[in-house]
Amino acid sequence: AQSVSQHNHHVILSEAASLELGCNYSYGGTVNLFWYVQYPGQHLQLLLKYFSGDPLVKGIKGFEAEFIKSKFSFNLRKPSVQWSDTAEYFCAVKTDGSGNTGKLIFGQGTTLQVKP
C-alpha cells in the first residue's frame, strides 16, 4: 500500500536557523507531491507542489522542496526560519496522477517550533 513517511515528528529551531524536513513515499507510479502547513488555529494551507518539470520547486514564504525520484523523497527546506513559521507541516502524495481523481495520502506531520 502507498505510504508517506516524515522523518521528524517534532523539530525545535532558533530563529534564523536553516530548516530541512524529510519526506519519503512508497509508490512506484506517477505522483504529484505537496507540502501543506497548518498554523495554530488555522486550516491546512498549501505551501508548494510538484507535478512535473524542474524538481526544485519554490513555494510561499521562502520555502522550497526538491523532488529526488531515485530516492522517493520530497524534502522541504527553508534557509532561515522565523518565529511565524511555527506550525505543523504535512507532506502529501497524490498517487495515480490521473488528473483529479488520484488519492491524496498524508504523512504523519512534523511540528516545527521556532524559538524567538
Place this chain on the structure above:
Amino acid sequence: EAGVAQSPRYKIIEKRQSVAFWCNPISGHATLYWYQQILGQGPKLLIQFQNNGVVDDSQLPKDRFSAERLKGVDSTLKIQPAKLEDSAVYLCASSPRTTGELFFGEGSRLTVL
C-alpha cells in the same frame, strides 16, 4: 473567493450517539474529500467524491460511517453510533478539476465521551 465551509466547528457527544457534519465546497469544485485527523497523526482519507459519485471509500468504516454528496455540491458525513476512537477533527476538502490542489475547510472537531 469563498473557501470550504464546514459546520459545526465543535461537537461533543456521548458514545453510541449519532452526529452529522456538513460541508459546502468551493463553487465549481468537482471533487470533494472527507478526511479524519486524529490528534498527533496526519489526515486519513475517509471518502472521495467526484461530482456526486464515490471515487474511493476504502477506508470508511461503513458499519458506522456514511456520507453523501447532494446534487454534486454539499456533502454530509454521519457517524452512528459513535465510538470513543472517533474523537478527531473531520476535514472537508475540495479540488478543482485542473490543478489537483486540495483546499481545506477549518474542520469539525468531534469529542466522544
